[in-house]
Amino acid sequence: MTTLLKLTVVATLCCAPSLTVHAANISEGEYLYKQFRCAECHGTDGKTSPAKNALPLAGMDPDHIFMKTKRFIESRAHEQVLQGCGEPPSHVQIKKVSDYLATLPK
Numbered sequence: 001m002t003t004l005l006k007l008t009v010v011a012t013l014c015c016a017p018s019l020t021v022h023a024a025n026i027s028e029g030e031y032l033y034k035q036f037r038c039a040e041c042h043g044t045d046g047k048t049s050p051a052k053n054a055l056p057l058a059g060m061d062p063d064h065i066f067m068k069t070k071r072f073i074e075s076r077a078h079e080q081v082l083q084g085c086g087e088p089p090s091h092v093q094i095k096k097v098s099d100y101l102a103t104l105p106k
């Protein structure tokens with residue numbers, strides 16, 4: 001079962017509106033994580049990194065991931081992230097990716 005499918009199941013099972021919104025953000029974060037090619041270096045599970053030196057992000061503090069990613073993108077340290085994308089991820093998108101990564105097992 002893919003993670004996206006699992007998240008969909010979780011989203012379906014949780015009936016409380018706040019939980020549903022949260023789960024939707026998480027699965028959107030998973031989509032964005034792939035869309036912005038983070039997975040190409042940090043691994044689809046956020047820890048089995050295909051790229052050398054790419055740190056595991058799974059289960060990290062979401063605020064830490066958010067701040068670091070924002071800084072990387074602003075300083076253009078993550079230059080390759082921007083290749084092939086029309087524009088870099090917005091703050092809202094980075095937040096969703098961070099929240100998604102924080103839910104992954106370390």
Ligand code: HEC
Nearest residue numbers: 036037038040041051052053054055065068069080081097
């Ligand atoms: C071209 C490969 C590559 C891509 C694509 C990439 N990263 Fe990275 N990332 C790295 C490498 C290498 C490091 C570690 C070296 C460094 O600190 O610059 C890193 C470090 C990080 C860190 C810092 C972790 C820490 O604790 O210091 C965060 C957060 C991060 N990446 C998030 C992302 C996100 C989110 C994306 C997608 C928007 C992304 N990265 C895309 C290669 C990549």
